[in-house]
Amino acid sequence: MKIYTEILGNISSPEWAGRLHGIETEYIDLDQWTAQKSRLTACGDRGGEYAVALERGVRLSDGDVIDYRPAEGRIAVIRLRLNEVMVADLGSLSGAAPETILRTALELGHAIGNQHWAAVVKGTKVYVPLTVDRKVMESVMRTHRIEGVAISFVPGDEAIPYFAPHEIRRLFGGSGPAGETHDHHHGRFGGEHGGSRCHEHNHGNGREHSHEHGHEHGCGHHHRHKHENEHEHAWK
Numbered sequence: 747m748k749i750y751t752e753i754l755g756n757i758s759s760p761e762w763a764g765r766l767h768g769i770e771t772e773y774i775d776l777d778q779w780t781a782q783k784s785r786l787t788a789c790g791d792r793g794g795e796y797a798v799a800l801e802r803g804v805r806l807s808d809g810d811v812i813d814y815r816p817a818e819g820r821i822a823v824i825r826l827r828l829n830e831v832m833v834a835d836l837g838s839l840s841g842a843a844p845e846t847i848l849r850t851a852l853e854l855g856h857a858i859g860n861q862h863w864a865a866v867v868k869g870t871k872v873y874v875p876l877t878v879d880r881k882v883m884e885s886v887m888r889t890h891r892i893e894g895v896a897i898s899f900v901p902g903d904e905a906i907p908y909f910a911p912h913e914i915r916r917l918f919g920g921s922g923p924a925g926e927t928h929d930h931h932h933g934r935f936g937g938e939h940g941g942s943r944c945h946e947h948n949h950g951n952g953r954e955h956s957h958e959h960g961h962e963h964g965c966g967h968h969h970r971h972k973h974e975n976e977h978e979h980a981w982k
Contacts, residue, residue: 828902
């Protein structure tokens with residue numbers, strides 16, 4: 747299996763715009779957590795298998811090109827899936843007494859901080875990335891019953907234009923969701939046996955179980971486990 751060690755460019759840049767006409771594009775769909783890894787295996791939407799090993803600190807972004815074969819009329823592009831973002835809007839408190847605003851802000855901060863959720867404040871809104879199932883987050887906020895705070899959810903793609911780069915990293919970056927992520931890679935990019943298909947199991951209860959069994963002739967299957975402390979087993 748070929749190992750891709752560099753990002754060739756990004757299709758959003760002018761220099762790549764003219765190269766895409768009449769070329770077959772294979773998209774490699776990654777969730778925002780997987781894209782933070784410098785080493786991974788993934789399948790494209792046309793059946794291609796990709797083993798990526800970037801320099802430490804280099805991260806994949808939406809639209810990145812990792813394979814370009816103009817003679818064959820083919821290109822492989824990363825397509826990043828961003829999680830939703832929870833929005834806690836305190837705008838209705840703008841005319842409230844200072845002590846009410848202070849109490850509400852502290853209650854909201856306690857609710858978010860107690861769950862170890864990251865957050866970005868923009869004006870009267872607090873943005874929190876989904877690191878657990880949406881129903882779990884809704885349940886947590888209902889339990890706290892914070893008056894004057896309106897809760898909603900927006901797609902990450904819609905929210906991202908409003909943030910500065912460091913805020914984007916806070917909401918969508920990092921090595922994984924809050925809690926521990928175990929990624930088990932059997933072999934370098936997989937063992938020497940079998941050819942299993944790519945499939946991903948996401949259990950919508952806020953706990954993901956992950957084992958990645960890559961194979962030389964197929965993308966492995968991927969399960970995720972989240973626990974309380976973060977740590978990652980990376981292949982050597």
